[in-house]
Amino acid sequence: MSGRVRSWHGAPSKPRFTPPPGAVDAHCHVFGPADRFPFSPKAKYHPDDAGPDKLFALRDHLGFARNVVVQASCHGTDNAATLNAIAASGGKARGVAVVDPAIADNELESLHAGGIRAVRFNFLKRLVDDAPKDRFLDVARRVAPLGWHVVIYFEADILEELRPFLDAIPTPIVIDHMGRPDVSQGPDGPDMRAFRALLASRDDIWFKPTCPDRLSAEPPPWDDFAEAVRPLVEDFADRVIWGTDWPHPNMESNIPDDGLLVDMIPRIAPTAELQRKLLVDNPMRLYWPDENR
Numbered sequence: 001m002s003g004r005v006r007s008w009h010g011a012p013s014k015p016r017f018t019p020p021p022g023a024v025d026a027h028c029h030v031f032g033p034a035d036r037f038p039f040s041p042k043a044k045y046h047p048d049d050a051g052p053d054k055l056f057a058l059r060d061h062l063g064f065a066r067n068v069v070v071q072a073s074c075h076g077t078d079n080a081a082t083l084n085a086i087a088a089s090g091g092k093a094r095g096v097a098v099v100d101p102a103i104a105d106n107e108l109e110s111l112h113a114g115g116i117r118a119v120r121f122n123f124l125k126r127l128v129d130d131a132p133k134d135r136f137l138d139v140a141r142r143v144a145p146l147g148w149h150v151v152i153y154f155e156a157d158i159l160e161e162l163r164p165f166l167d168a169i170p171t172p173i174v175i176d177h178m179g180r181p182d183v184s185q186g187p188d189g190p191d192m193r194a195f196r197a198l199l200a201s202r203d204d205i206w207f208k209p210t211c212p213d214r215l216s217a218e219p220p221p222w223d224d225f226a227e228a229v230r231p232l233v234e235d236f237a238d239r240v241i242w243g244t245d246w247p248h249p250n251m252e253s254n255i256p257d258d259g260l261l262v263d264m265i266p267r268i269a270p271t272a273e274l275q276r277k278l279l280v281d282n283p284m285r286l287y288w289p290d291e292n293r
């Protein structure tokens with residue numbers, strides 16, 4: 001395939017922050033390798049290969065112990081690349097699938113056996129052709145007996161429109177990148193207020209305080225992000241999980257240094273207790289509830 005692009009840093013720095021033992025990178029992806037796992041015909045971008053070997057090397061470089069691999073939109077509803085990464089991890093990765101709503105129950109069970117613990121609903125028009133709420137709700141009802149949750153990706157301008165859909169979801173919900181608020185508005189800006197109202201509406205909505213590289217209006221070290229997001233992490237400390245977002249889909253013109261992303265952690269979670277919740281306790285509860293800790 002021609003025109004494939006690299007979206008990740010070739011030599012990320014070593015972070016100054018040391019994650020606690022057992023830390024989970026709970027939002028990352030794999031791309032291919034495309035000769036074994038071709039992209040979807042509907043893919044909106046065609047990245048260079050970023051397979052499990054690279055992902056696990058980065059995990060070790062950054063001081064993490066586990067990964068949650070989120071199916072990227074370029075692979076559509078064929079989760080083979082994600083399952084391959086989980087299988088290659090020796091139990092150190094679990095995953096979030098994207099499924100065709102017509103998927104059979106026994107296929108959901110196979111995904112569970114392969115380490116999938118959630119399904120993702122993506123509402124970004126630049127990434128997917130359609131996001132059928134009724135059919136997504138049906139999927140949410142069908143994955144609930146497996147103990148899964150749903151992961152939802154949307155942008156702040158559709159939060160209010162999505163509220164009835166979100167209210168109807170019967171499983172816990174994890175929101176990618178806090179629903180992409182405008183962090184330059186500050187911690188009390190309209191986007192953060194709307195997101196707090198959502199979190200207050202249910203006690204089983206979790207979120208990822210992630211992607212300063214996508215959300216900040218500033219260059220690193222992304223001070224506007226740190227200022228807007230820290231109060232949210234402090235106030236909802238039992239419902240946050242964190243991830244690098246490696247290999248940073250669609251960031252090829254603004255590739256973040258993963259070491260600097262890790263160094264954001266102590267700025268949004270300033271105490272050892274908050275860091276342990278964000279990086280270990282919370283993601284383990286969601287993705288490895290079977291491990292007695």
Ligand code: 0GY
Nearest residue numbers: 071072073074127245249250
């Ligand atoms: C992210 C963000 C993006 C892409 C995807 O599945 C995807 O392709 O999630 C994006 O382009 O904003 O979380 O990886």
